[in-house]
Amino acid sequence: MRFQLRINERTARLHGCEVIASYSDNGVSASKEGVVRPGFERLIADLVRGCTDGGQRIAGVVCVADDRLYRRAEDLARFLAALTGSPGRIHLDQEGVRDPYSREGMMQAVRSLDAAVTETRVRSRRLTNWHWARAVEGVPHSGPRPFGWLEDRISLHPEEAELVARAIGERISGKAVRAIARSWCELGVTGTRGGRPNGQTVTQIMTAPRVCGYRANRGELLLDPETGVPVLGQWEPIVTPEAWQAVCATFSPGSLYMHRGSGAPRRTGSARPAPRHLGTGFLRCGAQGADGRVCRGAMCAQKGRSKRSPYVYSCGDCGRCSISGPLVDAALEQMLFGGRRQGALLSESSRHRWRSDEMPLEEKRGIVASALCHCVIHPGVKGEHAWDFSRVRPVWR
Structure with a gap:
């Protein structure tokens, strides 16, 4: 963030302008639908109002590149509408000054959007291939530390692994998953990102193939092409494959990690209960x-x-x-x-x-x-x- 700010300050000085406010959305995707970008929303609100929270008048926007501002057509439309809401504003980047009111300025913004969308697709395909290559080699999952393992994602976490193993045994014996989640809450257990366990998160932990050492990718178990047996991960398993299959059999297929985990395809063909409240999903x-x-x-x-x-x-x-x-x-x-x-x-x-x-x-x-x-x-x-x-x-x- 600070490097981009320095570049923007240099660009502004070269054109006789001054940066009076900065807007940042570090770590927030600009290409995913439904993601709230607080910095972008604050920029739009300030442009519509015509000034910053401190009352300083906004004469334009400077950015390192267009894809730092928008990667979706909806965001481009909102940005241009807010920027051109008052006459005389400019749009600056390292290539120079743009006129957002002219046809050429708008076409340049559209071309930048097309380039950003193409780059996003290329990166997504590259990332998908990278995850698949890691998966077939049994490399541990990336992302937050999975519950039950230490930070190296290979060694078992003594207390958490014991909880998972006990929960799987209790579930196979007929205990309700909500009762298991309540007992975890009573023990003061929290997830690896600080959240309190509930029935859904406990289900996901117990039914994830990693608990028995299997490696999955995008909702499918990876099989060795020569032997047809599941690919084993490089980490220590918590339970046996038989115990994992037994606990999965206690849930409906749509509740399993393989159908609800990150990147997993959702089950279709089964009717989902209709929302009972106005705000559900919004x-x-x-x-x-x-x-x-x-x-x-x-x-x-x-x-x-x-x-x-x-x-x-x-x-x-x-x-x-x-x-x-x-x-x-x-x-x-x-x-x-x-x-x-x-x-x-x-x-x-x-x-x-x-x-x-x-x-x-x-x-x-x-x-x-x-x-x-x-x-x-x-x-x-x-x-x-x-x-x-x-x-x-x-x-x-």
């Missing part, structure tokens, strides 16, 4: 970790503990953010009917059907999806019981 966790990064995990509906909140939306990734379900659903309705989009979404008859409960939930959710990408839910203040509408921040389409 909420993202806005809690910040110790490193300052925003969680952005999906928030799912769970049973609440009070009459006022018979259900709550909670983050299943970090476990640090929870909010009243009925109040959030009411906030979504308020944004659709009384916010800046008022009058642009529903006819008067549709509004009447919605408010009189004549409109089915599926149709309501379709309206929400047409207006919102998602909503970021910020954590509440401990001990504060008053409803704070600002906790729900919409990201409009």
Whole structure:
């Protein structure tokens, strides 16, 4: 980040400009759909307002390269609309000054987008091949440390491996996975990224092929092309292959790691239960970790503990953010009917059907999806019981 800032400061000086604010999204993908980029969102908001939080007027934007700003057509459209919202602004990069109001300036931005999309596809293919090559050699998985192993991803973590082995035995004997997750919580167990265990995460840990030493890639067990037997990883296994197969048999196929893990293809052909609440699928966790990064995990509906909140939306990734379900659903309705989009979404008859409960939930959710990408839910203040509408921040389409 600091190197790019220095380059931008040099570019600005060469053209008689000064950098008055910087925007960064380190470690946040600009090419994946549904990812919230706080720095980019702050830039768009400042451009629309015309000034920074400190009140300094914005005369343009300088960046090292276009792909640092956008890698999706939606982001390009939003950026150009915000930048050209006031006359006279410029767009600077190391190649010089661009006129974002001219046809040539817009075409140059589109060409940059095409190049960024092509580069993203090439990198994705290269990364996929790299992961496959590592997998067939039995190299441990990259990414966060898997639960049950030490940082080297080869040696077993004494306490965690014992928990996993015991949980697999208990599950095979008929114990409910939620009961196993509760017992882990009572012991103070946390995941490798700090989250509290729940039924889904415990299921994923127990049904991952790595627990018996097998190597998988993108939802498939890797087999030796000559012998046809599963490829063994270079790490120490926790249980035998027979125990892993037995615990997998206690779950429905759609719950297994092989169908829900990273990169795994989802099962099709089986009907999934329809969402029962308006906000399901539209909420993202806005809690910040110790490193300052925003969680952005999906928030799912769970049973609440009070009459006022018979259900709550909670983050299943970090476990640090929870909010009243009925109040959030009411906030979504308020944004659709009384916010800046008022009058642009529903006819008067549709509004009447919605408010009189004549409109089915599926149709309501379709309206929400047409207006919102998602909503970021910020954590509440401990001990504060008053409803704070600002906790729900919409990201409009």
